[in-house]
Amino acid sequence: MTNNRRIVDHPVLGKLSDRKEITFTYDGQTYTGYEGDTIASALLANGVRTLRVHEESGKPRGIYCNIGHCFECRVTVNNETGVRACLTEIKDQMVVESGRVLPSPLASTEHDTLPRTYAEFVKQQEEEKGEV
Amino acid sequence: MYDVIIVGAGPAGLSAAITCREWDLHVLVIDEFVKPGGRLLGQLHEEPNGEWWNGIEETKQLMDKAESLNTDIRCGISAHHLEKVKDHHFIVHTNKGNFEAKNLLIATGAAETAAPVPGWTLPGVMSIGAAQVMTNVHRVRVGEKGIVIGVNVLSAAIARELQLAGVNLHSMMLPAMNSVTKEHAHPKKVMDGLSRIAHLAPSAFLRFGSRFTKSDFVRKLATQFYPKSGVKMWGMPIHLRKAVTEINGKDRVESVTVFDITADGKLIKGTERRIEVDFVCIAGGLYPLAELAAVIGLPFQYLEELGGHVPVHNKKMETPIDGVYVAGNITGIESAKVARAQGTVAGLSIAKKHVDGKADLDYRLLKAIEQVKTIRNEATIQFHPHISEGREKIEQAFRRIVHS
Ligand SMILES: Cc1cc2nc3c(=O)[nH]c(=O)nc-3n(C[C@H](O)[C@H](O)[C@H](O)COP(=O)(O)OP(=O)(O)OC[C@H]3O[C@@H](n4cnc5c(N)ncnc54)[C@H](O)[C@@H]3O)c2cc1C
Ligand code: FES
Numbered sequence: 001m002t003n004n005r006r007i008v009d010h011p012v013l014g015k016l017s018d019r020k021e022i023t024f025t026y027d028g029q030t031y032t033g034y035e036g037d038t039i040a041s042a043l044l045a046n047g048v049r050t051l052r053v054h055e056e057s058g059k060p061r062g063i064y065c066n067i068g069h070c071f072e073c074r075v076t077v078n079n080e081t082g083v084r085a086c087l088t089e090i091k092d093q094m095v096v097e098s099g100r101v102l103p104s105p106l107a108s109t110e111h112d113t114l115p116r117t118y119a120e121f122v123k124q125q126e127e128e129k130g131e132v
Numbered sequence: 133m134y135d136v137i138i139v140g141a142g143p144a145g146l147s148a149a150i151t152c153r154e155w156d157l158h159v160l161v162i163d164e165f166v167k168p169g170g171r172l173l174g175q176l177h178e179e180p181n182g183e184w185w186n187g188i189e190e191t192k193q194l195m196d197k198a199e200s201l202n203t204d205i206r207c208g209i210s211a212h213h214l215e216k217v218k219d220h221h222f223i224v225h226t227n228k229g230n231f232e233a234k235n236l237l238i239a240t241g242a243a244e245t246a247a248p249v250p251g252w253t254l255p256g257v258m259s260i261g262a263a264q265v266m267t268n269v270h271r272v273r274v275g276e277k278g279i280v281i282g283v284n285v286l287s288a289a290i291a292r293e294l295q296l297a298g299v300n301l302h303s304m305m306l307p308a309m310n311s312v313t314k315e316h317a318h319p320k321k322v323m324d325g326l327s328r329i330a331h332l333a334p335s336a337f338l339r340f341g342s343r344f345t346k347s348d349f350v351r352k353l354a355t356q357f358y359p360k361s362g363v364k365m366w367g368m369p370i371h372l373r374k375a376v377t378e379i380n381g382k383d384r385v386e387s388v389t390v391f392d393i394t395a396d397g398k399l400i401k402g403t404e405r406r407i408e409v410d411f412v413c414i415a416g417g418l419y420p421l422a423e424l425a426a427v428i429g430l431p432f433q434y435l436e437e438l439g440g441h442v443p444v445h446n447k448k449m450e451t452p453i454d455g456v457y458v459a460g461n462i463t464g465i466e467s468a469k470v471a472r473a474q475g476t477v478a479g480l481s482i483a484k485k486h487v488d489g490k491a492d493l494d495y496r497l498l499k500a501i502e503q504v505k506t507i508r509n510e511a512t513i514q515f516h517p518h519i520s521e522g523r524e525k526i527e528q529a530f531r532r533i534v535h536s
Pocket of ligand 2: 062063064065066067068069070071072073074084085086087
């Protein structure tokens with residue numbers, strides 16, 4: 001275990017046993033982890049904290065709960081999207097990609113003209129009738 | 133079709149599985165984590181007798197037993213829906229397909245309550261439990277220097293675990309008060325909570341290491357005049373009169389903004405300063421993780437004493453839906469020993485329905501229920517005061533519902 005982010009010796013839990021080394025890629029870059037690591041733990045051991053960006057704002061996000069509850073750690077694994085990095089065991093040759101910004105289906109170019117409330121809708125209808 | 137499917141391989145689910153296998157039931161245990169053990173895996177506390185409660189060892193013992201009984205335990209499977217087809221025919225919907233069973237045991241444990249502080253989304257901010265799992269289960273250092281926001285039994289226990297593993301903590305302090313953090317941000321209430329725990333005969337706080345016990349921490353806690361420098365636990369200051377207002381950084385945690393606060397949690401002007409850290413742990417307490425109980429239609433009761441909304445159940449771990457059982461922290465926040473004992477009760481309740489002519493089972497079930505009580509009363513870790521009152525209330529709720 002070469003990485004100093006690993007807790008190799010522990011006063012109560014003892015020494016970390018030797019485990020098989022595993023190679024995987026994250027956003028095209030190659031990293032190593034150990035058998036039994038999750039994607040999240042293997043990446044953190046490599047100093048990688050950012051696992052995705054917010055789909056709309058692009059702000060970086062990492063693990064929050066580390067046990068599958070919060071869904072903050074969504075990554076793409078071998079082309080499957082929305083996989084929780086904290087619950088997924090790293091496998092040799094795994095291809096992991098961070099979550100990206102998505103085109104926003106809600107971004108409307110007509111947002112100035114569309115009615116926002118029923119009252120506005122009725123008003124627009126009346127205005128249109130008046131024009132006819 | 134399985135006799136029983138158990139969702140969750142924590143101490144509750146595993147001990148229930150062992151009991152069911154001892155009575156030769158056809159059992160499937162599923163868990164979404166990478167290994168069995170649940171939240172037990174990360175636990176590491178010093179017991180009053182000086183021995184360590186080592187969650188990895190405790191899990192191994194349960195797993196050895198389960199394996200010797202050829203128990204089918206599958207990890208990496210998430211249940212997202214539970215469906216009742218008809219009496220004693222249930223379907224568990226998972227990411228790996230559907231599974232059918234005559235009985236269900238929901239043993240999904242607890243989750244951490246969020247205590248959001250502006251900046252919480254920055255990489256490097258995590259829940260205190262996340263740090264526990266990284267440290268003790270994955271054995272990866274969460275950072276070079278961190279701060280814990282939120283002072284409670286769990287965060288103090290885990291702060292100690294981080295220290296043991298050589299992870300550097302600057303201190304523990306409160307979150308700034310906002311509409312979500314409320315109780316966690318109020319020094320007097322936090323202090324009340326801690327001193328309530330401190331006077332419990334065997335107390336987590338009192339027992340956490342001899343230095344802690346010898347220090348006059350508990351006495352100081354009880355006073356209004358909390359020392360400005362904090363009270364030290366194993367050399368690390370715990371501040372009840374300082375609060376973090378913001379977590380700062382561009383693409384990851386770089387610092388936190390801290391204010392002194394009054395005894396009722398108001399920020400004191402002019403005391404603002406920054407502390408450089410590269411990770412932050414937020415601790416807002418635990419609540420029962422009970423969504424699956426909700427989707428199958430179990431009634432709920434909100435009980436502060438049990439940590440939040442819990443599915444209605446009785447001492448035998450039965451619910452108002454025949455064939456659906458609950459055990460462990462989904463029924464209320466308590467230590468792993470209690471969860472494990474509850475699992476045995478659930479296992480015996482399920483076995484009782486399927487094994488005919490074994491009067492012995494009634495006796496064993498009674499014994500197991502007694503055992504839960506004994507373990508509860510001897511618990512070194514208690515998350516909420518008045519847990520027994522909470523248990524009594526949920527029992528009454530069960531009777532009301534079943535009899536109406
Ligand atoms: C982060 C955290 C830290 C804790 N630390 C301590 C501590 O230090 N000391 C202490 O005494 N207590 C601690 N606890 C309390 C803990 O809940 C109990 O000690 C005990 O582990 C409860 O056992 P359980 O079997 O009820 O649940 P758990 O041990 O939580 O096990 C539940 C299992 O169910 C699985 N699961 C949940 N939902 C699903 C689903 N939908 N599909 C498949 N699987 C699912 C989970 O992956 C988990 O493995 C902690 C709790 C949490 C949440
Ligand atoms: S970090 Fe919360 S689900 Fe992975």
